[in-house]
Amino acid sequence: MPTTTRLLVCEDQALVRAGFVTIFSAQPDMQVVGEAADGRAAIHQAQELKPDVIVMDIRMPLLDGIEATRRLAGPDSPNPAKILVVTTFNVDEYVYEALRAGASGFLLKDAPPPELIHAVRTVARGDSLLSPVVTRALIGRYAERLRPADTPTSPEHDRLKVLTPREHEVLLLISEGLSNAEIAGKLVLSPETVKTYVSRILTKLDLRDRVQAVVLAYRAGLAPGGDRP
Structure with a gap:
């Protein structure tokens, strides 16, 4: 029997969050065990539910996804969580910060469902998700300030x-x-x-x-x- 990946979906936009939940719940090897609409709730639920993968938005109220990621997957975390950051191109600088904070990868919000599902499975098995095109566009843009x-x-x-x-x-x-x-x-x-x-x-x-x-x-x-x- 295939292993079921337990997911926590963290997204402040209700419609987007509902869309993610619908997509993941339709997969035989995935189970959405929790939802969070802000960063503080994301941390609380992650610590309580211990999901296999956290799908994390960046811009959320109370506590943004970058800080939530840092607390859940950063160097000071005793048991780093596997976090997939979802974002849009207009917040690309934040993506780099999220990766530094400990995220296992990132994906654009407008990615088609099959790509989103593949991303979750990739992160779940312990691999990182780096699209060549997006990697060069995002990290390369800030290369000089990073060095x-x-x-x-x-x-x-x-x-x-x-x-x-x-x-x-x-x-x-x-x-x-x-x-x-x-x-x-x-x-x-x-x-x-x-x-x-x-x-x-x-x-x-x-x-x-x-x-x-x-x-x-x-x-x-x-x-x-x-x-x-």
């Missing part, structure tokens, strides 16, 4: 010294939003070999997932500026 002025001597840059040249290369491609299969094609490696490299990178840098790897790469100045608007 410390003294990049060559920054703590983030020093952390990368533990990586081999090939691992540096793989991290750079991860920061560009490439999947394992795409990295394999670019470096003429097998997907399994790339997966091993990614695992080593995360372990060496003490990172939870690819999202954190992208953030670190940009802060260290390893990644290029990305696509500029």
Whole structure:
């Protein structure tokens, strides 16, 4: 029997929230165990219900989704939650902050239902969700402000010294939003070999997932500026 993913939907717009609940409830492997219309309620229900995945809006009353994410999945959280942030392009700067706060990925609110369902399943199994196009558009837009002025001597840059040249290369491609299969094609490696490299990178840098790897790469100045608007 397939494992049922328990979901908490956090969204202040009732119609949008109802739409998410309807979509998820129709899936045989998903169960919506709670709903929240503001950040404080999201934290309370997450701590009480312990869902497998939290679908989190960014702009919510009382406490925004970024701070709620930080408290539930940030470095000070003893048991980090798996959080999928939903957003729109006009709040893209907040998306980066949400990723820094500990979110496992993000998706646009106007994504079609199959993409939303896939995103939840991806986060539920412990993977991060980074669309190449959206990653470059969002994080790349803020690359310069994310990088410390003294990049060559920054703590983030020093952390990368533990990586081999090939691992540096793989991290750079991860920061560009490439999947394992795409990295394999670019470096003429097998997907399994790339997966091993990614695992080593995360372990060496003490990172939870690819999202954190992208953030670190940009802060260290390893990644290029990305696509500029």
